[in-house]
Amino acid sequence: MKGDRRYRLSPLAVAGLRKLLEFLALLGALLTLLFFLLRVTGDPALVLAGADATEEQIAAIEAQYGLDKPLIVQYLNYLSALIRFDFGTSLESGRPALDVVLEALPVTLQLTIMAMAVTIAVCLPLGAWMGIYQNRASRRVASLLVFLAQGVPGFVAGLFMIQLLSVQLGWLPSIGRGGVETWILPTLTLASFLIPKLTRVISTRVSETLGKDYVRTALAYGASPRAVLWRHALPNALLGAVALIGSQFAYLVSGSVIVETMFAWPGLGWQLMQSTRTLDFPLVQALAVFIAILVFAVNNLTDLSFRFLDPRLRDSGVRR
Amino acid sequence: MILLSRQLSRARRLSAAGRGNTELVAGGALILLLITLVVFAPLLMAHDPAASNLRNRLLAIGAESHWLGTDQLGRDIWSRLLAGLVWSTTAAISATLISLFIGAFLGLSAAASPGWPRTLIRWFTDTVIAFPGLIVAVCVIAIIGQGWLPMVLTLGFLGWPVFARVTYAEALSLMERSYVTSARLQGVSRGSILLGHIAPGVMPTLLAMTAFNCADMLIAESALSFLGIGAPLGAPTWGNMLAESRQYLLRAPWLVFAPGIAIVVVVVAANLLGDGLTRRYRQKGPAPLL
Numbered sequence: 380m381k382g383d384r385r386y387r388l389s390p391l392a393v394a395g396l397r398k399l400l401e402f403l404a405l406l407g408a409l410l411t412l413l414f415f416l417l418r419v420t421g422d423p424a425l426v427l428a429g430a431d432a433t434e435e436q437i438a439a440i441e442a443q444y445g446l447d448k449p450l451i452v453q454y455l456n457y458l459s460a461l462i463r464f465d466f467g468t469s470l471e472s473g474r475p476a477l478d479v480v481l482e483a484l485p486v487t488l489q490l491t492i493m494a495m496a497v498t499i500a501v502c503l504p505l506g507a508w509m510g511i512y513q514n515r516a517s518r519r520v521a522s523l524l525v526f527l528a529q530g531v532p533g534f535v536a537g538l539f540m541i542q543l544l545s546v547q548l549g550w551l552p553s554i555g556r557g558g559v560e561t562w563i564l565p566t567l568t569l570a571s572f573l574i575p576k577l578t579r580v581i582s583t584r585v586s587e588t589l590g591k592d593y594v595r596t597a598l599a600y601g602a603s604p605r606a607v608l609w610r611h612a613l614p615n616a617l618l619g620a621v622a623l624i625g626s627q628f629a630y631l632v633s634g635s636v637i638v639e640t641m642f643a644w645p646g647l648g649w650q651l652m653q654s655t656r657t658l659d660f661p662l663v664q665a666l667a668v669f670i671a672i673l674v675f676a677v678n679n680l681t682d683l684s685f686r687f688l689d690p691r692l693r694d695s696g697v698r699r
Numbered sequence: 700m701i702l703l704s705r706q707l708s709r710a711r712r713l714s715a716a717g718r719g720n721t722e723l724v725a726g727g728a729l730i731l732l733l734i735t736l737v738v739f740a741p742l743l744m745a746h747d748p749a750a751s752n753l754r755n756r757l758l759a760i761g762a763e764s765h766w767l768g769t770d771q772l773g774r775d776i777w778s779r780l781l782a783g784l785v786w787s788t789t790a791a792i793s794a795t796l797i798s799l800f801i802g803a804f805l806g807l808s809a810a811a812s813p814g815w816p817r818t819l820i821r822w823f824t825d826t827v828i829a830f831p832g833l834i835v836a837v838c839v840i841a842i843i844g845q846g847w848l849p850m851v852l853t854l855g856f857l858g859w860p861v862f863a864r865v866t867y868a869e870a871l872s873l874m875e876r877s878y879v880t881s882a883r884l885q886g887v888s889r890g891s892i893l894l895g896h897i898a899p900g901v902m903p904t905l906l907a908m909t910a911f912n913c914a915d916m917l918i919a920e921s922a923l924s925f926l927g928i929g930a931p932l933g934a935p936t937w938g939n940m941l942a943e944s945r946q947y948l949l950r951a952p953w954l955v956f957a958p959g960i961a962i963v964v965v966v967v968a969a970n971l972l973g974d975g976l977t978r979r980y981r982q983k984g985p986a987p988l989l
Contacts, residue, residue: 405826409835416842526974530967532918534925535959538941542955546948553948626829633833637922651834652926655841663838670834678829 391686395679402675406668407458413664414457466665471657476665479650484669486556486646490638491631493562494569499624501570502577503617509578510585510616511608522582529575534637537568556644565642572634573627581620588616618688625681629674647673723975726910729968733788740785746775748782748935768953771943774935776957782935783958788965790851791916795909797855798916802862803898803905809863810870811893820863828860833922840928850929854916865908866901873900903980910973914966921962937962 432440441447448456460467466476505521512518531539541564545553552561588594589612597607636648643649647666654662736743745764751772768776809820836853843849873879874897882892923929924938933939937958944954 401822401826405830409830413838413842416839526970527963527967530914530963530970532922532962532966534922535941535962538945538955538959542948542952546952629829629831633831636833636837637926640926651837652928655837655928658841663841667834667838670831674829674831 391683395683398675398679402671406671409667409671410458410461410664411454413667414454461664461668466668467661469654469662470659471654471662476662479662480647480665480669483645483647483650483666484673486644487632487635487639487648487673489562490565490569490635490644490646491628493566494572494631494635495624495628497566497570498573498577499621501574502581502624503620506578506581506620507585507613507617509582511589513586522579525575525578528571529579531571531575533568533572533634534641536571537564537638537641540564540567540571554641554643556642561642565638565644568641569631569634569638573624573631577620577624577627580623581617584620585612585616588612618685622681622685625685626678628677628681632670632674720975720978722971723979726968726971726973726975729964730972733784733965733968736781737785737788740781744775744778744781746778748774748778749933750774768951768957770940770954771947771951776940776953779935779940780937780957780961783937783940784961784965786847786930786934786936787917787920787962788913790847790854790920791913793851794854794858794916794920795912797851798858798912799862799905799909801856802859802864803866803901805859806863806866807870807893807898807901809867810874810897811889821867824860824863824867827857828864832857833919836919836923837926837928840923845928845931847930850920850923854919858912858916861912862905862908865904869901869904870897873897903976907973907976907980910969910976914969914973917962917965917969921958 464477466480468474469476469479472479505525509518509521509525528536541553544564545551551564553564555561556565589608591612594607594612597611598604602610632648635646636651638644639646639649640652647670651663651666651670653659654666751774752769754773770776770779805820805824809817836857839853840849843853870893879892879896882896887895920929921936921938921941924934924936925942926938927942930936930939940958941955944951944958947954
């Protein structure tokens with residue numbers, strides 16, 4: 380290949396394009412899976428029309444969705460509609476599926492961002508403290524508690540918190556979305572999905588960093604332990620740790636499905652549960668596509684921002 | 700006599716493995732206890748877990764003949780907990796085994812075949828791992844239906860990437876070892892190197908991962924039931940019990956705590972076992988707990 384300078388892309392752009400292509404391939408695979416599962420497991424017209432539809436309604440649905448055409452034509456139509464962001468109308472409400480999704484998106488964003496903030500605020504100091512003081516008795520107690528907390532699934536932690544903070548003590552509402560007081564329990568519940576695991580990871584990372592050669596060298600040159608800790612060890616250890624939090628976003632989105640359903644927050648996850656329960660497939664597809672886009676965007680934005688924060692990653696290819 | 704001494708030495712080796720490895724001993728003991736409960740569950744149930752008795756609704760813990768109380772339909776909670784234990788552990792283990800086999804197969808294949816198969820498998824693994832699994836599970840189960848088998852299959856077919864990734868990384872590093880090189884130089888075929896030398900070397904890591912993964916699958920399974928799409932409604936599973944308890948938070952808090960604590964016990968047991976196995980087989984395990 381002759382390398383024409385003008386057409387050579389930066390490694391970052393190549394990595395970005397590759398990621399985008401990979402994402403589109405995954406999205407296509409997911410939608411293909413949903414399409415064929417829906418057709419293999421039953422008559423989609425029946426599913427789309429709902430359980431108590433009349434013969435005419437089923438026939439109308441069949442004509443509307445082109446279900447009388449061959450399978451391959453149906454599949455191509457389906458894909459081309461999705462590429463044009465035409466998700467159809469919600470069967471339950473009759474509104475465009477896209478509108479319903481865009482209405483739910485801010486709710487999920489609010490919940491996940493708040494939970495992320497709480498997770499970082501708890502995990503970074505706690506994990507760093509546990510990583511620095513390896514041999515203190517209080518650290519050992521803390522790490523035992525973190526281990527036990529890791530055994531409590533997020534939704535169980537949420538139910539326990541509802542029982543304690545809202546039923547027994549009456550401090551917080553147990554359901555719904557309104558003022559700030561209704562935000563606390565959902566945020567804490569979603570944060571509890573990640574806090575134990577991340578605290579453990581950060582503490583290992585900090586203690587590993589403290590054993591690195593450059594730390595020993597700095598200490599040998601007479602730098603005070605405090606300066607070494609704050610100037611060298613912690614920034615290095617925490618940078619990687621924060622990048623890890625970004626990569627856990629997909630897990631957080633899975634958690635938000637549970638939390639939104641628990642607290643009746645009308646976000647993407649709540650809508651997804653509602654629409655699968657009523658078999659509102661146009662809406663399910665729209666939600667699945669948007670959640671996929673959201674996760675992809677967040678993963679790659681955190682990836683990108685750490686490329687600029689961490690000089691070692693700058694100009695490197697795809698980070699694995 | 701030989702058999703006895705062999706067994707004795709095996710017991711001695713086991714106890715040596717346990718020494719200084721609190722996690723392994725505690726986790727192993729808890730898991731043994733849970734296995735006993737699963738095996739003898741039908742005998743230990745004081746009542747039919749599905750039998751409702753409206754005269755005994757919402758009895759508190761310590762009630763006569765219902766030591767963990769009863770739920771909103773007067774069903775015995777202890778019996779329902781046992782039934783849920785059988786349901787959840789069998790589901791978690793089956794789903795984990797499906798993931799393990801798919802993951803180990805793909806991981807070994809990727810390690811053994813450089814070129815496009817490896818690229819393809821690694822790409823597939825990376826993309827599936829980056830996607831929120833619960834969302835896919837919800838969509839798939841909504842289409843194929845609820846129940847034990849659909850749930851196990853869905854979870855099993857979504858959970859393999861972690862196994863594939865670790866198997867691939869471990870197998871690749873084992874291939875650099877001199878005993879593998881010497882086997883190759885002696886003309887041992889690629890297939891038997893893979894199955895006879897690489898696969899056994901990957902096993903210890905996979906064993907520990909299997910324990911952790913069982914815990915994750917159990918959490919996923921009860922979360923799906925809690926959302927109302929895993930187990931059929933009314934079936935005695937922990938997720939269902941937790942979901943049903945939400946209407947009786949004020950009157951019957953034990954309806955939350957009984958299944959909630961049950962899940963925590965099983966997950967902690969599996970995590971302990973996983974940590975213990977990791978420490979047993981690798982020098983560089985997680986820091987000891989105590």
